[in-house]
Amino acid sequence: MLSEFELIDRYFNRPLQPGGRIALGIGDDCALLAPSPGMQLAISTDMLVEGRHFFPDVDVASLGHKSLAVNLSDLAAMGAKPLAFTLALSLPSADEAWLAAFSGGLFALADQSGCALVGGDTTQGPLNICITVFGEVPLAQALRRSAARAGDDIWVSGALGDARLALAGHRNELTLDELSMQQAEPRLLRPAPRVSLGIALRGIAHAAIDVSDGLCGDLGHIMEQSGIGATVDVDAVPAGPALQRQPADRRRKFSLAGGDDYELCFTAPASARNEVQAAARAAATPVTRIGVMDSTPGLRLQDASGRPLTLDLHSFDHFTS
Numbered sequence: 245m246l247s248e249f250e251l252i253d254r255y256f257n258r259p260l261q262p263g264g265r266i267a268l269g270i271g272d273d274c275a276l277l278a279p280s281p282g283m284q285l286a287i288s289t290d291m292l293v294e295g296r297h298f299f300p301d302v303d304v305a306s307l308g309h310k311s312l313a314v315n316l317s318d319l320a321a322m323g324a325k326p327l328a329f330t331l332a333l334s335l336p337s338a339d340e341a342w343l344a345a346f347s348g349g350l351f352a353l354a355d356q357s358g359c360a361l362v363g364g365d366t367t368q369g370p371l372n373i374c375i376t377v378f379g380e381v382p383l384a385q386a387l388r389r390s391a392a393r394a395g396d397d398i399w400v401s402g403a404l405g406d407a408r409l410a411l412a413g414h415r416n417e418l419t420l421d422e423l424s425m426q427q428a429e430p431r432l433l434r435p436a437p438r439v440s441l442g443i444a445l446r447g448i449a450h451a452a453i454d455v456s457d458g459l460c461g462d463l464g465h466i467m468e469q470s471g472i473g474a475t476v477d478v479d480a481v482p483a484g485p486a487l488q489r490q491p492a493d494r495r496r497k498f499s500l501a502g503g504d505d506y507e508l509c510f511t512a513p514a515s516a517r518n519e520v521q522a523a524a525r526a527a528a529t530p531v532t533r534i535g536v537m538d539s540t541p542g543l544r545l546q547d548a549s550g551r552p553l554t555l556d557l558h559s560f561d562h563f564t565s
Contacts, residue, residue: 246338248366255347256331256361265327265380266360275362277328283380286324290314294371299414304342306433307373308349313435314456315377316357317506320442321454323387324379326359333364334372357439387445387452387510392470396450396511398535399520401438404459405495406431406484408502420486427486435506441531444523445510452510458501460543463509467543476500476535478555479548496555500545511537 246254252270260269267276279285292311294300312329319326331350335342354361359377410428413420420428442452451470453462459481467474483499490498512520517533524531545553 246340251338251343251366255343256364258351258361260360260362264360266362269328269360269362275328275330277362277378279327279380282383284383284386285327286319286322286379286381286386287376288315288318289374289376290318291372291374293373303433304345305349305352308346308351309353309434311346311373311375312350312353312357312359312377313437314506315375316353316359316437316439317435317454317456319377319379320437320439321387321452321508322379322381323385323442323446323449323452324381325443326357326439327378327380328360328362329354329375329377331361331364332372332374332376333366334369335366336368336371357437382446385446387442387449388469389451389453389466390469392451392466392472392511392537393513394472394537394539395514396537397514397517397520397533398463398474398476398509398511398537399449399531399533400455400459400481400507400509401441401524401529401531402436402505402507403482403484403487403530404455404500404505404507405487405498405502407435407504407506408498409484409487409490411502411504412498424486424489428484431484432504435504437506438508438527438529440527441508441524441529444527445508445512445520448516448519448523449510449512452508455505455507455509456503458503459505459509460500460545464543466509466511467537467541470537472537472539473541473543474535474537475544475546477548478545478553480532480534482530482532500555 257270406428410432412418451466455462481499483495
């Protein structure tokens with residue numbers, strides 16, 4: 245049986261890259277980070293709990309990927325470049341096959357993102373994964389939720405709703421054909437954090453948020469913190485390829501309030517449309533303009549012809565969902 249420190253050393257302790265922004269990593273009471281001159285630290289924490297955020301039989305490598313991806317998505321929403329992360333891990337037992345798969349998925353994304361593990365904690369208990377991620381963003385260039393302005397275009401990256409569709413299939417809410425599940429499930433299990441896009445939008449976008457709990461609910465946070473309202477063209481919201489084949493009411497519901505998409509919703513002045521598209525091309529990430537921020541409080545939904553829509557939508561909330 246592995247001891248706590250053998251577990252950490254075998255599966256999570258890796259040498260730091262020389263010349264990086266990490267002065268001291270795993271092995272002491274604290275890690276030491278050295279942000280670049282003129283940068284601010286961006287810090288975010290997310291927790292994943294078995295039975296709440298993932299199924300007990302989930303692919304373990306995918307779980308390792310997603311555990312870090314949801315945190316990197318928060319950095320992306322601020323326009324921050326990843327630096328490092330810590331991992332607090334509660335495990336029922338020191339299962340070496342589980343640890344190998346989990347750490348493999350975790351470090352594959354960490355290496356791809358240039359984000360090093362610098363510390364954390366392990367204990368025995370119900371399966372619970374908590375990651376704190378650190379990034380850096382130039383002074384006054386963070387994409388804050390409170391910075392949207394009336395007249396800004398509303399944009400969203402990628403496509404929405406396939407993660408929610410896959411979840412519906414797993415929960416037996418729907419019977420999905422094999423192709424639909426093959427297309428939708430990777431969006432649920434292995435979301436792609438839009439870090440490159442967030443960085444490319446510095447100095448162009450005003451405000452941003454990652455779509456984790458559903459587009460309407462997350463856009464609502466921008467509206468609330470910026471003190472303005474929004475009008476969204478529901479039919480312009482890009483649905484994932486599997487969701488596109490579903491009935492219109494389901495497409496609208498899952499793309500507007502599905503959650504687990506980890507795309508970026510952001511606002512930018514109408515005069516910056518060409519710059520937004522150039523940033524999207526540079527980040528190899530498609531973006532779609534879906535509405536406008538306006539001075540009238542509240543969220544207004546309309547169809548492609550401009551006709552108002554009344555939809556019963558509820559974004560995810562940990563204590564009411």
